[in-house]
Amino acid sequence: MIFQEFVKICLKILRLDNNFFKDEKNFGQASIYFALVIILLGSLISIIPNSAFLNYMSGNFNLGIIKGPSLKVIIITASIVWLIKSIYLFFVGVILFPSKKTKSNFRKILIIVAFSKVPLLLNFLIISPSLLFLSIITYIWYNISLIVGLKISLNYDNYFKSAVISLAPHLIFFIYVLSIFQNFTGTVS
Numbered sequence: 001m002i003f004q005e006f007v008k009i010c011l012k013i014l015r016l017d018n019n020f021f022k023d024e025k026n027f028g029q030a031s032i033y034f035a036l037v038i039i040l041l042g043s044l045i046s047i048i049p050n051s052a053f054l055n056y057m058s059g060n061f062n063l064g065i066i067k068g069p070s071l072k073v074i075i076i077t078a079s080i081v082w083l084i085k086s087i088y089l090f091f092v093g094v095i096l097f098p099s100k101k102t103k104s105n106f107r108k109i110l111i112i113v114a115f116s117k118v119p120l121l122l123n124f125l126i127i128s129p130s131l132l133f134l135s136i137i138t139y140i141w142y143n144i145s146l147i148v149g150l151k152i153s154l155n156y157d158n159y160f161k162s163a164v165i166s167l168a169p170h171l172i173f174f175i176y177v178l179s180i181f182q183n184f185t186g187t188v189s
Contacts, residue, residue: 006034013118013145021152027108035114042117043078047071049126049135056129082117086110093154093165101155112153116146143167 012020020026047068054066069077090109094102119141126134143166150162 002030005030006037009034009115010038010118010121013115014141016145016148018148018152021112021149027111031111031115032107035111038114038117038121039078039082040075042120043075044071045121045124046078047074049123049132052126052129052132056132059129082110082113086113088169089113089150089165092168093150093162097161097165099154099156099161103155104153108153112149113146116142116149118142119145143170 050068054068057063058066086109090106094104119138122138147159147163147166151159156162
């Protein structure tokens with residue numbers, strides 16, 4: 001029964017079902033446990049594409065055997081990232097830029113961030129370096145599900161505001177990386 005409910009939640013999120021995020025019963029007592037399971041499963045499944053990437057890097061660049069992080073480090077890092085992303089989205093989405101109809105609490109944002117990670121569970125399909133492009137697809141899918149979830153739970157009028165709030169850290173990081181590479185393109189005297 002619990003497994004069926006978990007699969008039903010995952011399928012609705014994978015389909016980007018707007019009604020799922022509108023239904024308050026999906027954010028009830030058991031939802032935090034489902035969120036924890038998704039975070040744990042996602043962190044465990046992330047080992048598969050990460051090891052495929054490390055194998056690709058070691059094979060193509062003669063780096064030798066590259067050892068990945070330990071399971072404990074992966075789980076702790078995934079939990080910390082989940083918490084930081086939820087704090088950021090709560091602060092920016094609920095405190096700084098709420099809509100007139102925003103009535104969301106931190107627990108709901110925490111659950112939405114975890115539920116949005118369901119597309120990343122499909123990374124178990126990436127068993128060889130030739131399938132690494134699938135990680136880009138699942139990551140884009142994850143961001144789209146987060147944007148949809150934020151738009152509905154924060155009662156925004158359109159997807160633009162939730163997209164900007166959700167993708168702002170990515171854009172800032174991208175601009176930062178570009179500025180670093182721009183500094184390297186200068187001439188050496």
